[in-house]
Amino acid sequence: MPAPAPAARTPQQRPGGSAQRRRAVRAAAPPPAVRPARGAARSDARARAGARAGGSRSGGARVADLSARLGRRRPLPRPGRRAALVAAVLAVVLAALAWLALGSPWLRVQQVRVSGAERTDPERVLALVGAQRGEPLAAVDTRELSQRVGQALPxxxxxxxxxxxxxxxxxxxxxxxxxxxxxxxxxxxxxVDADARVLQHAESAPAGVPLLSVDVDSARPGALRAALAVNGSLPAEVRSRVASITAESPDSVRLQLLEGPEVVWGDAGRPERKGQVLLRLLQEEEVARAALVDVSAPDAPAVRSAP
Structure with a gap:
């Protein structure tokens, strides 16, 4: 029996056409995800962790290296070196000040000024202090000079x-x-002063200074000191009216007023009370013209009229 004749092929059924289309479709589609094996995944994770750790260690190394370089570029001064520098500067400053005070010609004694010399001759003071001219002012012993002047001038x-x-x-x-x-x-x-020290000699008693008419040879011991004590304790209003003071003994001091009677004062006790009684009595015209007023016992004063 004769074989059947092959059927005619259409253009779509040409050999190789379907295979080409399948290959084109597979090329256009995305490739399927490939899952790595379990061991490979663990290895990749360890690698990534190591990379991160290595990066951190690398960054820390870079920071430490930068700090070291900065430290080498700007070294901080040590405390001991700073203290030595400060001490050296202070030494220089002190040396300069010492030279300025002791060696500078502008800080030497060129002038001596005296104040408070009312009865003291200023020339005597200058004679005692004038030797300091030309000396460094800072080196002058002011205490020694004060003692020298005080001892030389009564x-x-x-x-x-x-x-x-x-x-x-x-x-x-x-x-x-x-x-x-x-x-x-x-x-x-x-x-004389309150201690009976002779201060200076004068022709007469200055105004306001009473005359002590005390015969030291014939008066009892202590009469002069008693007169001085009474004079020093007199109230100001009474002292301004006293012309002279006499004393024959320490308890028989008498006052002679400038304009008024003689006053028996007695000893140096109770000066304020005696002064109050005397001033009150002198306000009476009869007492002001009297010859003698006795306030030695101020609570029982006595007045003796002029003859």
């Missing part, structure tokens, strides 16, 4: 020697007050 009670920069010495005197004038055997009077 009128001076206290002395202050001060530095007045840049080149002046100031001598401030505090003079003793003459509280009484005592007749001198050579004529005139000796001005």
């Amino acid at each position: 009128l001076v009670e206290s002395v202050d020697v001060l530095r007045s920069w840049p080149s002046t010495l100031v001598v401030r005197l505090d003079e003793r007050d003459a509280v009484a004038a005592v007749p001198s055997t050579s004529g005139g009077v000796d001005l």
Whole structure:
């Protein structure tokens, strides 16, 4: 039996046509995801973790290296070195100040000024202090100078020697007050202070200084000191009216007023009470014209009229 004749092929059924279309479709479709094996996944995770750790270690190394470089570029001063530097600067400053105070020609004594010398001759003060001219003002021993002037001048009670920069010495005197004038055997009077120290000789008692008419040879011991004590304790209103004070013994001091009677004062006790009684009595015209007023016992005063 004869074989059947092959059927005619259409264009779509050409050999190889279907296979080409399948290959084109597979090429256009995305490739399927490939899942790695379990061991490979673990290896990749360890690799990534190591990479991160390595990156951190690398970054820390870079920071440490940068800090080291900065530290080498700007070294901080050590405390000991800083203290030595400060000490050196202070030493230089102190040396400069010392030279300025002791060696500078502008800080030497060029002038001496005296104040408070009312009865003291300023030339005597200058003679005692003038040797300091030309000396460094800072090196002057002011205490020693004060003692020297105070011991040499009896009128001076206290002395202050001060530095007045840049080149002046100031001598401030505090003079003793003459509280009484005592007749001198050579004529005139000796001005004495409250301790019976003779301050200076004068021709007569200055205004406001009473005359102590005390015969030291014939008076009992202590009469002069008692008169001085009474004079020093008199109230100001009474003292301004006293012309002279006499005493034959420590408890028989008498006052002679400038315009008024003689006053029997007695000893140096109760001066304020005696002064109050005397001033009240002198307000009466009869007492003001009296010859004698006795306030030695102030609670029982007595008045004796002039003859």
